[in-house]
Amino acid sequence: MNQTAGTTRIQRRNTAAITEAALEVFSANGFRGATVDQIAKAAGLSKPNLLYYFPSKEAIHQHLLATLMDTWLDPLREMDPEGDPLEEILAYIRRKLEASRDFPRESRLFANEIVQGAPHILPTLEGELKDLVDEKAKVLSRWMEEGRIQRVHPYHLIFSIWSLTQHYADFDVQVRAVLGSGDTDPFPEAEDYVITLFTRMLALKP
Amino acid sequence: MNQTAGTTRIQRRNTAAITEAALEVFSANGFRGATVDQIAKAAGLSKPNLLYYFPSKEAIHQHLLATLMDTWLDPLREMDPEGDPLEEILAYIRRKLEASRDFPRESRLFANEIVQGAPHILPTLEGELKDLVDEKAKVLSRWMEEGRIQRVHPYHLIFSIWSLTQHYADFDVQVRAVLGSGDTDPFPEAEDYVITLFTRMLALKP
DNA sequence: GTCGCATTTGACCAAACGGTCAAAGTCACG
């Protein structure tokens, strides 16, 4: 019934269970691949009961994407224009890598959405996301002009951070298949590697 | 009826039309999101006629993945153990970037498959793909031991090449949304950036 | 031209799907 966080105890519990279950199912199967029954079962509810809290499958998906967008952008928002350039960039990378490790389902949900042409969130990409990136790209450009990091294309710098960090969440299966040994955690190695990569690219060599 | 390339003229024409149409539809909508009717229509056939050539939707998908896997691995196969290390690696990166530009649908098809846990091609990843990467990682390691490029984790080096190059195919919508101006081709800039990135990481600084 | 085989099609089916609805059950609160 109520799209936002419920006001009663039961509403809160059930909307939470639904969003959790929907995240699980959508991220593993994509929007079309997920069924309302599947989500309802995972949430411990009957299908009509689930549809009592959200008007449609589409609405659950939209709600998830909208909620997650902030989680997704926050690490970049935290990059401080007044901090030390290289430190700020490396800290941003570490935050993104943490996000990939701790919220892989969220990452895969976005990946699914974008790979298929972002049918549900294109406006957000062209609005909120673009605005934030424009702002931070200016900061990066300034740091480069001030000679505090090496000069590279600021937008592609951000793209490369996204692609490298999210790869370990989105393509997790492939990474583990290639590394063998499904038990070993690839993230510590990944962090070393990625930090080295960006340090060598951006640090000044006098 | 016949999964492999048909033997008659009509068989060849129709199987080709089906695989082309299926690539288009599967890459844009994912496996579950694609419908047989959609593929049939895109191929200019009726649904029963399409199912005369392939026994099921699943079979078309499998056939596509199997065919594309080679296209996907060839750029890495071409990396020559006897060539100049940095040149070979940069040439590999250029080939992968070309592949992302020229075959974005193939890239998205794989991305869809892997993000959702690689349900259809996990064995191939653990077999053929892992074997090839193991072999090439040894070459990279040798180059590093010989002091001809800088020392980094060879597997993550390969992962980073994959993630950076495929990002421009798989997340094309996002890249264009952030850059604005849907008309400009981001690939020339991307190539400059990525080549710079890996050169600075790998080249020796005496 | 005609015969055998390949190809194509309209009609059809069962299952799965997203969603509705009226009725039943449950909770909070005076």
Next chain:
DNA sequence: CGTGACTTTGACCGTTTGGTCAAATGCGAC
């Protein structure tokens, strides 16, 4: 403990989907 609002459910509906089938059509070799 009763009442009104909130919650839950089984039965149901129309549509979409993957796939089947028998019949019709087209094609090429003789």
